[in-house]
Amino acid sequence: MQHKTLKLSTLAALIASATQAQAAVYQVVEVDGTGSGVGSAQYYDKNTSDLQSRVEFYAQGVSPSTGTENCFATACDAGTYSVFGESRFGTDGVDYRHEVAFLSDNYQEINDKFSLRSYCSNNLGFNTCDEWARDNYYGLFSNENQPHDGSGFGGLHREQVAWSDSYYSNAYPLVETTAGALSQITTFAGDPSKYDAAAVAELGTLVGSHSTTNAVVNRIGEFSGHAYQLGITSSAFFESNNRYARQFNKRGFVNAAGASEGLNPVNSSEALVAQMGQTLAWDAVEYNGQLLVVGSAAFSTSKLSDTDKLPSDSNGDDRLNLNSSLFPQCGDYATNNLNTLYNTRECQFSVFANDAVFWTVNNAGAVSGNAVPLAQRVDGSNNSYPAQDPDGSQERSFQASARAVALIDGKPVVAGFSTDSINNNAVNTVNGDYYVIRAAIYTPKTDFDPANGEGQWERTIIPGLDIEQGNKRKLLFSAATDINTNNKVIGLSKSVNSENRSFAETMFVYDHTSGSLTQLNSAINPSIFFTGVNGFPAAINNKDQMVGWVDSESVNQTNGRQRRQRAFTYLAGSNVEGSPLQGNTAWMLDDLTYGGSVGDANNVYRIAQATDINDAGVISATAFKCDGGYQDQTKEAKCSTDERVVAVKLVPVAGGEIEQRPAQATTVERSGASLGMLALTLLGFIGFCRKK
Incomplete structure (x- = not known):
């Protein structure tokens, strides 16, 4: 049918298409971190020059939008929404946001260069695992002849030798100010009055000459008229007689109503848990006039008699000088003698079993008390802890975490992971019994009230992500990373077998209302989600738009090198008003920043990892920047x-x-050029993160 509109001739149409400035879908706006003071911070007494050029800034999330804001339909001011994240001087070693290393180590034995290399070889398959392990253990640019000398940037080894060398912060928590720049925030960890008084009496004096905490922000928002921030921090180091010790390795924090408070572990009869147990704060919603914070918390020690949970220093090069016979006694020391606990170096390496938990915070910023488990643990065939290993050694630990929470029909629903015991009754029980981390949803019971304590959620393992296939191990783990108010959950699963020369990490969207699971594979978009692709789903907003990162090339990883990755977005629902993005379709974000009047300015950036998206459509991301374009x-x-x-x-x-x-x-297309050092370092930093 002929439309009653003015038509151009073919020639005129060609001229118009050649001269019209099409607009890109997104404008890239950098959040400047150079004024945060991080670059002038003392990092290490052996390499304090030219630090500003080594500082890297990572976006973890963006502040929520309010009302019906839609930047696709109406132009938005970039300054309306604040980005938050952290800085880095070097590698984490083990991600500061991980409950256990790489979400798969429920033996909790990845703690030295050898174990890092073994993980890389067995689960990543790179032919560069020696270099990968060295960078994560000794830090970037370490001395190849003497990597343990402390010259590397970051790395797990620097924390392990802090007992005699002190420690200098590697990660600073940052939030964008109204001026459009990143600014440091403080947490309770820098205030000695916020620590257990008995512990401080034995730890000594808090190191004040330089920063010694590593901290990251996981969420910001508004609650009862006040801004709040939450995340994870390490303890500061305390000095006593040239000995440096921490009370704990990781603790969740909440900054609200002008106060900064630490989040305590589960109430436990084990004093080691109470004193040194780790906690992580991930997300929060306002519920019944309080801030409901979800995360994970230690509830028991892992098996201290297993000396593989101590880093190895068999040849003495790493200067650890650990006594494995002292490690099993750390639990006893904590009960009766804090002085011995904090003066026994081996106790600084204690590891824990962790559960999915919540805390509540009132409008004065006060935390209700200890962490409260969401649901009854399912720890094995007899519901006991710890689970029985096939050989009877009981060396594995229960691990669970609440990674995200959303209000659905007025009640908080949580997504994350839990530990599940799987026994296929095979003749060879060593190969047939698995105790693994699995994606889980926690749904509140009918009369849910945070004041009533634990066990008020029902745990559901997300179906369709089977650990076994034909009595053979299929997945190493699965985990949920976010949930929205439409009851859609996103997450990933990791294969134990190589497919298309990769131990694939496959992303999924699970509709908890309909019970349907959609895996992001070639049926969605074969050019982005090709066979063997690795991806990470970071966040999904309430308009069902997901963001994350994915392999941008298909080179061999198994017996090859680490693939380059780039940010993507996927619309898991219907079209968003005003947006050119189509439902059930995926795009690489670099394709959506090209063209139009902002194209040249955008060409200064390539988007590496998209970490969050709010309902207005604004995305937080970490990018590579090329000054000059x-x-x-x-x-x-x-x-x-x-x-x-x-x-x-x-x-x-x-x-x-x-x-x-x-x-x-x-x-x-998608074969990629060589992977530079910058890309290699970035791929391991943000890790397992999410925000809404």
Whole structure:
């Protein structure tokens, strides 16, 4: 049918298409961290020069939107929404946000260079595992001949030798101010009055000459008219007679109503748990006039008689000088003698069994008390802890965490993971019995009231993510990372077998209302979710738009190298008003920042990891930045100067249109160029994170 509109001739249409400036879908706005003071912070007494050039800034999330804001339909001011995240000087070693290393180590034995390399070889398959393990243990740019000398940036080894060398912070928590720049926030960990008084009496004097805590922010928002922030911090180091010790390795924190409070572990008869047990704060919602904070918390010690839970120093090069016979006694020391506990170096390496928990915070910023488990633990065939290993050694520990919470029909529903015992009754029980981390949802019971204590949620393992297939192990683990108010849960599962030369990490969307599971595979988009692809789903907003990162090339990882990754978005529902994005479709975000009047400015960035999205459509991300711009607009374009890692937000352009970024004609799409050191370091930093 002929439309009653003015028509252009073919020639005129061609001219118009050649000259019209199509708008990109997103404008990239950098959040400047150079004024945060991080670059001038003392890092280590052996390498304090040129630190500013080594600081990297990572975006973890973006502040929530309110009302019906939609930046696709109406132009938004980029300054309306604040990005939060952290800085890094070097590698984490083991991610500061992980309950246990790499979400798979419920033996809790990944603690030295050898075990890091073994994990890499068995579960990642790189032929560069030696370098990967060295960077994570000794830090970036460590001395190849004497890697233990402390010259590396970051790394697990620096924390392990802090007993005699002190420690200098590697990660600073940052939140964007109204001026559009990142600013440091403080937590309770820098205030000695916030620690257990009996512990401080034995620990000594808090180190005040430089920062000794590592802290990250996981969530910001508004509660009872006050801004709040929550996340994870380490203890500061305390000095006594040239000995440096921490009360704990990780504790959740909440900053609210002008107060900063630590989140205590589960109430336990084990004094080691009460004194040193770890906690992590992940997310929060306002419920019944209080802030309901969810996360994980220690409820018991892991098996201290298992000396594999101590880092190895068999040749003495790592200067640890640990006594394995003292490690099993740490639990006894905690009960009767705090002086011995904090003066026994081996006790600094204690590890714990962790459960999915909640805390409540009132409008004065006060925390209700100890962590409260969400649901009754299912620890094995007899519901006891710890689970029985096939060989009877009981060396594995229960692990669970509440990673995200959303109000659904007025009640808080939690997504995360739990530990499940699987026995296929095979003749060979060593191969047939698995005690594994699995994606889980916690649904509140009918009369849920936070004041009533634990056990008020029902735990449900997300179906369709089977650990076994045909009595053979299929998955290493699965975990949920976020949930929205539409009862849609996102997460990932990791394969134990190589497929297309990769131990794939497959993303999923689970509709908890309908019970349907959608795996992001080639049926969705074969060019993005190809066979063997690795991805991480970081967040999903209440308009069902998911963001994260995914392999941007299909080179061999097994017996090959680590793949380059880039940020993506996937619309898991219907179209968003005003947005050119179509439902049930995925895009690489670099394709959505190309073209139009903002295209040249956007060409300064390539989006590495998208970490959060609010309901207005604003995305937080970490990007590679090339000052002066990349050499051309293609995905594979090179930078003539040095790239930097920066925090950015992607703000929708009202009326924007999709114009796919071109690929270089001389390269094969998704095959990728060589992976530089900058990309290698970034891939391991943000880790398992989420925000809404």
